[in-house]
Amino acid sequence: MKRKIEKNYINELWHSMQANYEAFVETGSQENLHQFRVFVKKLRAFIVLLDDAREQDKLTRAFKPLKKIFRHGGKIREAYINLQLSSHYDLKNEDFIQQQVNEIEKEIINFKLNARKYHKILKQVHQAIEEELKETQNDRINNFYNNQLAQIASTLEKLEFTEVLHNCRKQIKTLVYNRKVVGKALNGNLNLNAGYLDQLQEHIGNWHDTVIAIQLFSAPAFNSKPVIAKIKRQSTRLRKSINELSKDFYVRATLKAEVEGH
Numbered sequence: 379m380k381r382k383i384e385k386n387y388i389n390e391l392w393h394s395m396q397a398n399y400e401a402f403v404e405t406g407s408q409e410n411l412h413q414f415r416v417f418v419k420k421l422r423a424f425i426v427l428l429d430d431a432r433e434q435d436k437l438t439r440a441f442k443p444l445k446k447i448f449r450h451g452g453k454i455r456e457a458y459i460n461l462q463l464s465s466h467y468d469l470k471n472e473d474f475i476q477q478q479v480n481e482i483e484k485e486i487i488n489f490k491l492n493a494r495k496y497h498k499i500l501k502q503v504h505q506a507i508e509e510e511l512k513e514t515q516n517d518r519i520n521n522f523y524n525n526q527l528a529q530i531a532s533t534l535e536k537l538e539f540t541e542v543l544h545n546c547r548k549q550i551k552t553l554v555y556n557r558k559v560v561g562k563a564l565n566g567n568l569n570l571n572a573g574y575l576d577q578l579q580e581h582i583g584n585w586h587d588t589v590i591a592i593q594l595f596s597a598p599a600f601n602s603k604p605v606i607a608k609i610k611r612q613s614t615r616l617r618k619s620i621n622e623l624s625k626d627f628y629v630r631a632t633l634k635a636e637v638e639g640h
Contacts, residue, residue: 379519379561381512382514383562384428384514385545387424388507388508388511391417391421391424394417395417398411398414399447399493400413402414402454403490403511404488404494408454411451411454412455414451418447418448418582419555421439423439423447423551423552423556424555424559425507426438427519427552427556428511429517431514431518431521431522432518441503441507443502444503447499449501450485450488451489452487453485454482454485454489457481458547459473460594461475461478461479463594463595467595467609468605469600469602471600474600482604516564519560519564520564522570523553523560525550526553527553527627527628527632530550531627531628532548533546543586544582544586544622547582548578549585550575550582554576556571557570569632569635570631571624571631574623574630574631575631578620581616581619581620581623585613585616588609591609592606592609592610595609
């Protein structure tokens with residue numbers, strides 16, 4: 379992958395991330411905050427790929443200061459998601475709702491107060507990353523994909539519904555996030571069933587959401603046993619779907635089944 383391709387892709391992601399960051403600072407919009415964090419994840423996924431392919435951690439170290447902003451945004455998103463969950467499951471606990479609203483308002487104010495410092499961090503990180511970019515051998519990028527797919531396949535063979543599966547989802551998303559720029563760099567020679575991978579990671583994400591909801595609403599203050607039972611049934615259905623989707627992972631993820639069918 380040529381340095382120019384890397385730089386253009388980094389700048390494309392960075393522009394979208396920066397725009398959403400600035401919009402959030404101005405408006406406090408949850409959607410802008412969400413999109414800011416999505417683009418941070420996409421940038422990190424690309425950096426993980428490049429560093430792994432070069433057997434280094436220079437880009438990861440350059441990127442590290444941005445995590446502080448990402449985590450601060452995460453505190454706001456967590457409280458907002460808690461509100462969404464309570465609304466979705468019709469759980470009326472005024473103390474809990476007010477607590478989440480207060481947390482959102484407080485942290486948005488803190489975020490805006492730190493905006494100038496955060497903007498400086500973004501500028502420094504962007505510059506540091508650009509300075510470390512260099513051409514990456516295509517065979518090493520191929521190796522990254524093959525190694526990641528093999529690791530995921532191994533995890534799914536002994537499928538366990540624990541945090542390990544959630545981490546497996548992060549690996550899948552890294553492959554999906556990078557597929558377009560990698561496919562272009564490899565002249566279309568990337569056999570990756572993005573639709574299948576996206577479906578699998580979405581099911582894992584939905585299952586993980588049920589785990590969080592069960593933990594959140596199991597507190598005695600909610601007195602929500604019927605709701606917990608409903609979420610557990612939903613979780614069971616998702617586990618069955620993930621079991622089915624995980625079968626023959628490597629073959630399905632690399633399009634081999636479709637190729638052999640022609």
